[in-house]
Amino acid sequence: MSQPFHAGGAANLLDSRAQSFGFLKTTLAARLHELDFTHFGSILAVVGIVPAAFRFFHSAWQSAATWVKRFFIASVTIPPGDPLNRSVSSWILENVVEPRHMRFQTARTEVGRDLEAGSHLKKTPRAVQYFPHWRSEWFWYGKTLFGVSRSLDSFTAGMQDPTYDGVGGEELTISCLGLSATPIRAFINKCREIADSKAQFYVIIYARDRFGLSWKPKYRKPLRRLETVHFDDKVKHNLLSDIRNYLDPRTKKLYQSRSMPYRRGYLFYGPPGTGKSSLSTALAGEFGLDLYEVKVPSIANDGDLEQMFQEIPPRCIVLLEDIDAVWAGREQRLERSICDSASERSATPSISNVTLSGLLNVLDGVGSQEGRLVIMTTNKPDQLDSALTRPGRVDFKLYLGNISKASAEQMFMRMFAPDLLSWARQSSEKSDSLDEHISLEQLRMLAARFAAEIPEDTFTPSQLQGFFQSHLNDVMQAVSRISEWVKQELPDRSDRHLEVC
Numbered sequence: 293m294s295q296p297f298h299a300g301g302a303a304n305l306l307d308s309r310a311q312s313f314g315f316l317k318t319t320l321a322a323r324l325h326e327l328d329f330t331h332f333g334s335i336l337a338v339v340g341i342v343p344a345a346f347r348f349f350h351s352a353w354q355s356a357a358t359w360v361k362r363f364f365i366a367s368v369t370i371p372p373g374d375p376l377n378r379s380v381s382s383w384i385l386e387n388v389v390e391p392r393h394m395r396f397q398t399a400r401t402e403v404g405r406d407l408e409a410g411s412h413l414k415k416t417p418r419a420v421q422y423f424p425h426w427r428s429e430w431f432w433y434g435k436t437l438f439g440v441s442r443s444l445d446s447f448t449a450g451m452q453d454p455t456y457d458g459v460g461g462e463e464l465t466i467s468c469l470g471l472s473a474t475p476i477r478a479f480i481n482k483c484r485e486i487a488d489s490k491a492q493f494y495v496i497i498y499a500r501d502r503f504g505l506s507w508k509p510k511y512r513k514p515l516r517r518l519e520t521v522h523f524d525d526k527v528k529h530n531l532l533s534d535i536r537n538y539l540d541p542r543t544k545k546l547y548q549s550r551s552m553p554y555r556r557g558y559l560f561y562g563p564p565g566t567g568k569s570s571l572s573t574a575l576a577g578e579f580g581l582d583l584y585e586v587k588v589p590s591i592a593n594d595g596d597l598e599q600m601f602q603e604i605p606p607r608c609i610v611l612l613e614d615i616d617a618v619w620a621g622r623e624q625r626l627e628r629s630i631c632d633s634a635s636e637r638s639a640t641p642s643i644s645n646v647t648l649s650g651l652l653n654v655l656d657g658v659g660s661q662e663g664r665l666v667i668m669t670t671n672k673p674d675q676l677d678s679a680l681t682r683p684g685r686v687d688f689k690l691y692l693g694n695i696s697k698a699s700a701e702q703m704f705m706r707m708f709a710p711d712l713l714s715w716a717r718q719s720s721e722k723s724d725s726l727d728e729h730i731s732l733e734q735l736r737m738l739a740a741r742f743a744a745e746i747p748e749d750t751f752t753p754s755q756l757q758g759f760f761q762s763h764l765n766d767v768m769q770a771v772s773r774i775s776e777w778v779k780q781e782l783p784d785r786s787d788r789h790l791e792v793c
């Protein structure tokens with residue numbers, strides 16, 4: 293049943309509201325009567341003066357700061373992208389910015405890393421990276437107070453490049469109180485020493501930035517020891533002594549005193565997956581050199597190539613990978629891009645306008661720099677122009693081929709020997725399981741048994757690496773399954789060979 297409507301209740305409510313408004317009205321009227329309007333004038337005058345006073349103090353502060361800067365502050369500015377910038381920025385991040393737990397941060401989705409927690413899901417959530425958003429900081433180093441400021445103009449643009457890790461890409465200015473920049477130089481040197489001592493465990497690979505305007509450190513790869521790249525020991529020894537001799541400062545003087553250009557070129561050739569790139573990176577680590585990756589097909593013209601080479605420092609490795617592919621198929625690609633419709637054309641990979649003579653010119657032309665080590669790699673050495681491989685441009689040719697029995701044995705030891713340590717630890721914890729673990733001597737015997745199954749010069753090292761990847765957890769299984777794997781792979785190889793023919 294519906295409730296009856298009581299008009300009396302509503303009327304009471306209206307009455308009580310009317311009473312309270314009346315009370316407010318009378319109180320306000322009484323207060324306004326008491327007010328002296330001359331006070332309003334003073335309040336307005338004070339309020340009007342505040343901005344003017346603020347402007348005055350602000351400009352006084354700025355002039356004082358400029359004056360102090362001019363006479364009492366020394367500063368050093370480091371341009372963005374310079375390796376020194378990275379060294380100093382890393383120190384400041386680690387020792388000043390991160391401990392202060394900045395409240396302002398920049399976040400972006402990390403490329404190439406998924407959150408492991410979600411790996412059971414079909415669509416794995418991607419990890420998020422956070423970067424402190426700092427502009428200027430003060431800090432003590434020893435007994436000196438330093439200031440550091442960072443120009444953030446390029447920071448947001450740099451963040452759009454997934455390979456940029458937020459370190460070293462912005463102009464830095466370090467300052468300190470005093471009339472000399474010596475304390476800043478000492479500080480910068482210290483940062484460099486620390487960075488160098490850390491970098492000895494990494495190879496830094498430089499590549500052109502997205503716009504092709506400057507060199508940027510693209511990857512920091514953990515050092516790969518030369519022992520992990522398997523090929524003929526004698527050839528390896530010759531290669532190493534050749535490079536060691538070239539990098540010796542006495543060789544430079546000898547070359548210069550005899551008016552010979554101080555350059556050395558290397559050509560690594562052989563089938564795909566035989567270690568040409570791996571060897572280049574391992575050599576950079578062995579000799580403590582940075583590696584500059586030159587991708588000729590993505591360079592617009594000879595002028596850009598020349599500019600790139602001019603910006604490469606003298607002591608480093610310049611790597612030109614798959615050099616045969618640069619001009620191969622260019623005619624077909626050109627034809628295709630002329631015939632294709634506009635939309636299809638935009639999807640066609642860009643065609644390099646770099647000419648062979650442009651490349652020869654940067655390698656050993658009149659204006660080319662000296663002291664570098666140029667490595668070219670190719671799968672098809674016979675397709676290279678003889679001008680590119682003549683002595684002076686290529687001084688050492690190295691063939692990397694299929695794996696030998698000896699190298700297969702070394703590879704086996706490399707795959708399983710690191711486990712010896714953990715086996716030893718486990719066996720000391722559980723004395724009853726001692727028999728299950730293998731000694732170094734036993735492992736050597738297994739390696740010999742394994743290598744005996746591998747036909748000489750038949751499989752590429754990367755093929756064998758693929759086999760190890762699926763048997764890493766069980767050394768005995770690796771030995772027992774290898775003959776079966778060889779049988780499986782061999783017919784495949786002959787089929788493929790027939791197809792190619």
Ligand SMILES: Nc1ncnc2c1ncn2[C@@H]1O[C@H](COP(=O)(O)OP(=O)(O)OP(=O)(O)O)[C@@H](O)[C@H]1O
Nearest residue numbers: 520521522563564565566567568569570753754757
């Ligand atoms: N000689 C080798 N010793 C050890 N590992 C090797 C060797 N050759 C290849 N590998 C392994 O195989 C993989 C591919 O090697 P890499 O890229 O160096 O070969 P590549 O000859 O440069 O191939 P491509 O010509 O296709 O560029 C790497 O993971 C590497 O560890």
